[in-house]
Amino acid sequence: MRGSFLVSCLIALLLAMPALAQGFAGLGNDTTGFEKPVPGKGLVFPQDLGAHPKFRTEWWYVTANLTDESGAAYGVQWTLFRQAGAPDDARPGWANANVWMGHAAVTSATDHLFAETLARGGIGQAGVTADPFRAWIDDWVFDGAKLVASGPGFRYAFNLKADGPLVPQGDNGFSQKSDDGRASYYFSQPFYRIDGVLTLRGKEIKVSGLAWMDREWSTQYLAASQKGWDWFSLHFSSGEKLMLFRMRDASAPDFRAGTWIAADGAPQKLGRDDITLTPLAETKVAGRTLPTRWRLQVKSRGLDVETIPVNAASFMATSIPYWEGPITVQGSHTGKGYLEMTGY
């Protein structure tokens, strides 16, 4: 689902950051020559962990819900985007048309620190290899066992261990984004256990918890009328997982979709009418008003929960602004997870 997010990046870039926006737009407007996701193709590992230069955009997205020894909650984000100016460009050097962007963030009840870094493809400053898997930009690394990043006022180095299988989203990895058939390839690893040291404003904190990795790649996602979205990834105490999203459309009904993931990793696709998302309370942050408390209902699963943000001000004031932060879940099911909201 986070494909929507990247398109939102493009839109936001166009609207908010003329310079960078036109840059990305210049790289991204033309889809000629790029491959497009097709249903029924399936996923191939370990290749699909790596980069897909024949597609225009993709990302490696890790979010983690952590607690320290006193039980205080923290959230951590690690993201690497790739955007291509030309299809299948593997040229070395500056001529390479791929641009990489990294976002990292740390959230506590009282703090939300984040960082952004950019790199050109072709020179080795950023990239992803599939086997052995390793994604990096500058000194930020995610390789399935380690998660490292730093920014102004924060720094983290965690160990990861996956307790379950990779989970394809949508129809065996083909994830539809709109009624007119725009889609991406999408799979997740929601079963990471994570621990390590988080340095926040000079203070070292030992933390541990759960992490969720999303992998998604595509070329073209959204209709122009789709303005933004609300996306949830939830870990329930039962060991089950849930991914939900709602695409807000200006001229059509919302597009809703999701996946219920059993504790053993078996996915079940959720239909549009099975899902209800209701904003409950709003927060004013960075000059915008966003719904930060939600009621989520999944009829077929008897789910009726409320989500509460760890820090309602989890706003990423990066060159592409959005809200991304840890939440706790109460109601018919309990647990924790991450909420992402764009286009507000």
Next chain:
Amino acid sequence: MTVAAPALQAPEAASAAQKLLRVSRLTKTYETPQGRIPVLRGVDLALARGESMALMGESGSGKSTLLHLVGGLDAADSGEIVIDGVEVTKLSDGGRAELRRETLAVVFQQFNLIPSLTIRANVAFQARLAGRFDAAWTDELIRRLGLEKLLERYPEQLSGGQQQRAAIGRALAVRPRLLLADEPTGNLDEATADEFMALALDVVAATGCGFLMVTHSERLAAKLQQRVRLSSGVIDAP
């Protein structure tokens, strides 16, 4: 002492009846921003060698203009000026300069002397220019005009009367055939003016040249042989 040079007496003797200066039907109009102002409207005049004449008239009657035309300082519009057989009105600018240098001498009301030269150099200037410098005659003039003690001074170091005396000296040193004077005493007080006139007439008589003087003063005019009055650009009937 006889001061007239024989060379100058010869033509006079040959044609005593011939007039030194003859002006006929002379006209002059000035272009001004206010329009054309006719200054002289047909002036006739004659002066014989050795004669003196006062040219009188109201301010603006054209008497200075007439003198300037006669003196070759300016060119007439029509009419004729003949000096010593030379038709002045037909001369070019250069010819008029030669006439001024060789035949005439002018004394003005002011600015007669060259400020950068000493009185000695000033007195000799025109004579030297004309190539007719006569040291004995110049010394004689200097003595008669009482300039001996002023010779090394510069014009601005002299009083008005002294300056005009030096001007007469410069004018006569050249032995002109016709001496013209334009209000030469205009800036002098009465006593100085009288003294100046006496001196001037004395040396004029000694050279035997013609003398035409523009003046306002009846008193001074009376000292000359003839008087004509100019009004509205023509000579009044006597």
Next chain:
Amino acid sequence: MKLILWTLAALLSHWRHRPGNFLALFVGLAIATALWTGVQALNAQARKSYDRAASVFTGGGAQTLAPASGGAIPQELFVKLRLAGWKVSPVLEATILIRGVPYQLLGVEPLTLPRGVAVGAPAAASGLGAFLTPPGQTLASPEVLRDLGAAEGERIALDNSGKILPPIQANPDAPAGMLTVDIGVAQDLLGRNGQISRLILEKPPGPEAPSLDSLAGAALRLAPPGEEEADLKRLTESFHLNLTAFGLLAFLVGLFIVHAAFGLAFEQRLGMIRTLRAVGVSTRALAAALLGEVVLLALIAGSVGVFGGFRLAAALLPNVAASLDALYGARVAGGLTLDPTWIASGLGIALVGALVAAAGGLTKALRLPVLASAQPFAWRDAQQRFLWRRALLALAAFAAALAAYAWGQNLYSGFAALAGLLLGGALLLPVLLTGALRLGEASAGGPLQNWFWADSRQQLPALSLALTALLLAFATNVGVGGMVEGFRHTFVGWLDGRLAAEVYLEATGTDEAKRIESWLSTRPDVQAVLPGASAMVRLSGWPTGVIGMADHQTYRDRFPMLEQTPDAWDEMKRGNGVLVSEQLARRLNFSLGATLEIPTPRGNWRTKIVGVFPDYGNPKGQLRVDIDALTNHWPDAPRTSFGLRVAPQEAPRVIAALQSQFGAKIARITDQANIRKISTRIFEHTFAVTAALNTLTLVVSAIALLASLTTLGDMRLTQVAPVWASGVSRRHLAQLEFLRILMLTAATAIVALPLGLALAWCLVAVVNVQAFGWRLPYQMFPWQWAEILALALLTAALAALPPLLRFVRTTPAQLARIFANER
């Protein structure tokens, strides 16, 4: 108050009748102000640009990492640093030639460039995408576009490689004189793939990041913030002092005009002032009105002057910028903006100048008794005393100049000596001219000749200010012209010796260099390979390059030296001897045979100074040592540059062969002719501004002469009229008047010649040495004097022509009326 205003109105009415005099005053003041503010504006602009240049990369406290011993940084090191958490951004810089004009090519990487960095210009409206996606963009200031005569979107070819820049885009934020492209484009254009000139460090990483040494060894040096700026300011200081001095000179010449015009105006208005006093205007009211008049004129003319100065500065800026760039590598932005501070300073200097120029007239007017007798002023005696006084003052000025030279040891004392010389010359001129005219008068044959000389002498006081201005202009022209010409001669000869090799190349790395060297040794058309290596040190804080040279007959034969010990080259070969540049020797007081300790990575290296060589145009110090000794003391110094001796006609073929054989392994390659071209161009820019100000001084003095002659016009008529009445035609008189001006000008020029030669000597032996650190041989150029004399006469003729034409056009009636009361 009303009284003062009426008085002021009466005083001002004078100017309506004397438009020529007013014009002289107005133009003089405006020009003086213009020259002053123009130079101030240039200096201010340059200083602002240094600050901006310094903050281009280091804005917001960013630092730079530079190669510790010159050469390039490999791109892998950049990536290595990034991966270790060092937030660095790569920059590749080089000078390129476009149609023979050098420009700075700047390759940047916009994604890693720290925010707020001024070259982050791609982040402006034109868009990052267009900058990064082929064909990319070349960003340049609008001035650069104008200089190139390029339209937006045009693609411009580089002179040497013929490679084509990406479409050019005007960007007002782009640094002056720079062409900014993507770093990949820059590497490609320069044939320097994988190379970086320096790294911009936004801020040092946290303590957990690996240290710079552990990552880069000793290859990189962290330049403290402001180091470059401080160097730039220090290096350019003397250039600006030079500019200021010339501005001041021009200002003074302008003030001469103002002084003359005011003096005349007061003189002419003495009658009016007496009348005003007589009708009951108090001294105080009169003083207020006179002051008010001066202030009013100063403000009006000053405003015009400030505007003129702005235009002047804008016109000169490209040359100043080119000079600064060529001499110091300091880049000056092209866009001049009106700055309120120098508008104020311009008006202020106009006011002060006007008050100083009017002071004499003012006091005279105020002291004037109401009932002055009409006694003519005994000016002839006064003039005599005045001349004596001036002669004495002139001697005092010359003595002061001598003292400044003898006891002064800096640029200021150099300029003081110059000022003393010029002042003395200015004071002495009327004395000398009066003497010459007296001689002429004494030897005059006829009355007209006699009058000619006497009258010239009488006119002298009125003309002397203008003639003095001319004198100063000619003298500076002779002096500066001589210096520049001398430099040209010396420079060309020096360049011939210095550019001993026919081909120069630099390899991208030591291994490449070794391969290139062994390949070259097999080529029969290469007579000799002269390897070079370099390092940077600071000697007493002065940035100094250390260049390693191979021992070779070429150098022994041709390397230009000022002085050397007999065994200099042998001592050098043994690693004991060092050659120091003239600048360094002068700056740090090094003498032949002295011991010099050079700080090296292996501790201090004790050497003996065995030679001093000229190093014209280099703002930094330079040491020359044996190349093996250098690599011993600086093990990391890349031994990557070579000079090749080949037959001159073979040079292009050797270069082509090297390029096809080694391609990107060669960082730079060029032939002697190209270096010579660039160097000569640098030379030409260096003195372009000096020459421009020089010419302006001449123009100002011509205006002074014109103004004086015009104001004299009416007075002149009464002086000439009696001569005319005595039978000299107007044409003849006009010819004499013309001849007089030419004669006075020629006489002034003759006085100016020795003064100019003294000036040239002072510039060469004192000012240049202090300002640039090198001394030129003093040479004389008689044909140049003839040229300046001809120029002087032409100037005078042009200045004399308008009043003369007016005289010729004066009708006899007008002349005749002078004598009459009925005017």
